[in-house]
Amino acid sequence: MTAGQIAALIAAGAFVLLVLLLAIPLIKLGRTLDEATIAIRKTHEGSAPILDGANTTISHVNTQLRRVDGITVNARAVSGNVSALTSLFTATMGGPLVKTAAFSYGVSKAIKARRERKEAKGKK
Incomplete structure (x- = not known):
């Protein structure tokens, strides 16, 4: 066995070791993608009744x-x-009611003023 053959054997062994080391993460990645696919499928199947319920609610x-x-x-x-x-009420009854209220206010002010004058004369 020559030095070139030994080097080739070492290189081949290193390549096999590299392939094995890279195969493990690739297998794990494949499993992860399979699980993700299953989860997406279950979510899709579970969302159909929710969407039907939402359509009913919106209706x-x-x-x-x-x-x-x-x-x-x-x-x-x-x-x-x-x-x-x-x-209509304001047009028909509003005017007379306002006039009546103003008249009664004026009369009460006049009576009050007259009483105050009488009391003022009686005290003097």
Whole structure:
């Protein structure tokens, strides 16, 4: 055996050792990828019922929103009617009520002033 052959044998052995050392992480990486694939598959299978439930929930929410929209339209109509009624009341009764209130206030002030004058004369 010559020195070249011995060197070739050592190089071949080192190459085999290198291949073995690299094979272990590659095998572990393959297992990790298999586990990741299984996890993704299970997640995909489990998400279908969740998405179906979400679609059902959204359908119910849309139904409720349509009902709320109807209620809002009716509330708008009622507030318009109340506004019209308030305007009508103000136009027909507001003026006389304000005049009556002002008159009664004036009368009470006049009576109070008269009483104060009488009391002031009585003390002198």
